[in-house]
Amino acid sequence: MTIRTQPRKITAAVVSNPHQLHFREMLIKAPRKNEVGVRILACGICHTDLGFMAEGTILGHEGAGIVEQVGSEVTAVKPGDHVVLSYQSCGICPACQQQQPFNCEHFSKLNFGFQRLDGSSAYPEGVQGHFFGQSAFANYCLVTEQNLVKVADDLPLSLLAPLGCGIQTGAGTVFNTLKVQAGDSLMVMGTGTVGLAAIMAAKVAGAKTIIAVDRDPARLALAIKLGATETINSDQESDLTTLCPHLNHVIDTTGIGHLDELGQDVLKEGGTLVRLTGSAGETFTRGRKAISVIQGDSVAQTFIPKLIELWQQGRFPLEKLITYYHFDDINRALQDSRNGKVIKAVLVWD
Ligand SMILES: [Zn+2]
Ligand SMILES: [Zn+2]
Incomplete structure (x- = not known):
């Protein structure tokens, strides 16, 4: 397989004013050696998204999809693997080393700072990405091993997407x-x-x-x-x-x-x-x-599989919370979430 080092064209929903998102095509840089490029198939809407509607941002932090490309240092997943995305952590600070990524000392920067840990961005000038280390209101995003959870191929990714934040919490x-x-x-x-x-x-x-x-x-x-x-x-x-x-x-x-x-x-x-x-x-x-x-003191990589197991046993019927929308209807889905018409909106591509 040839490793792509060129930027990739993506389609992302960018906030254009506090109540409106518009889809834009743009180029995102190729994954760094510790990064994973994920083709997004579904993403839940969380109330935290609604609080960050600033112009130029790409929100979305309950993504799920299929790994498209991995950096040279990534060992947890390979292209084709199915993944659910959760919050970001650095993996190297004392809390992360003690298996408490929810207390990561860089939590705020990595989840709400619209940047990587070193302050850089894979997105074009004027666009704020890397929200929760994801920005999954798009058909593709870059993540790291810290905020992805590998799941079995036969599970419905659109159902699992919202496990990464509100449900886990x-x-x-x-x-x-x-x-x-x-x-x-x-x-x-x-x-x-x-x-x-x-x-x-x-x-x-x-x-x-x-x-x-x-x-x-x-x-x-x-x-x-x-x-x-x-x-x-x-x-x-x-x-x-x-x-x-x-x-x-x-x-x-x-x-x-x-x-x-x-x-x-x-x-x-x-x-x-x-x-x-x-x-x-x-x-x-x-x-x-x-x-x-x-995040309910949760380590996503062990906790989300536990929730999936409970769902499979019929003891955690999360489908009862979900209303699905096509990504094209993202503004309606956000509006319905904001006014409480739906509990958990999940956006899906085709
Ligand atoms: Zn959330
Ligand atoms: Zn950390």
Whole structure:
């Protein structure tokens, strides 16, 4: 096989104004020796994408596709392998060396900095790529071994694409951070992708009480189907005041102040509130802990295969969260995600 060292033409959805993306053709540089070129077949839309709609950016960080070319130092995959993409990490800092890539000291730069670790870019002037080490709102992108997960060829990549961020975060918080045990009780505030993934995981873990909190009755009904044992409509005062259980765990995906307070009130001593809202830090009040975690403390290469196995067993029905759109409809898919019409939009090429 001849190794291509010339730039490759790609088609990418570039943000042209805060509410609109336009497809553009452009040249992207050939993979470096530690990089992998992936032909993207599908990509989920995550709420983090919606927060980074700056002109000239290529977003997308739940990509899945087929390896097209690998750099000379890459050993984990070869051309033709199927891969799911997750968050980026450096692989060399102390946290990465200790198998905690979610605490990578370069996390912010590599995932939100629109650049490689050395500050360079494979994209043309004026285009911001490498979002989460991916920028997968495109038909091709460059990644590294750190943010790819090899999967079996016979699995549906469009279904697996969203495992790389929101679903991993919700399920990882239950399995890795809280280590929910059989018989435990927990409350999940917010029933978007992250919250519903947490509920599915809590059911797998054998939690006895799983309380879903949201203001959308349809979402609460879905939460029940996926494993919630009780629901609370946060718009109904009467629902909230009847609540006095003493829970082991609370997961807040909303960042809404009064819900956060409620979460702390319903914990029993020794209980933990996990904030998946981007806030940092750890507090300890009245014997109850509040923490924030990144990506559910998940190492994608081991955790995503575990989620796939649960899905194969019928115990993690993530297809119930997904609505598919053709990539051509990316603006409609973003709009539907923004206004809550769909839970998890997944874009697919032909
Ligand atoms: Zn995300
Ligand atoms: Zn690192």
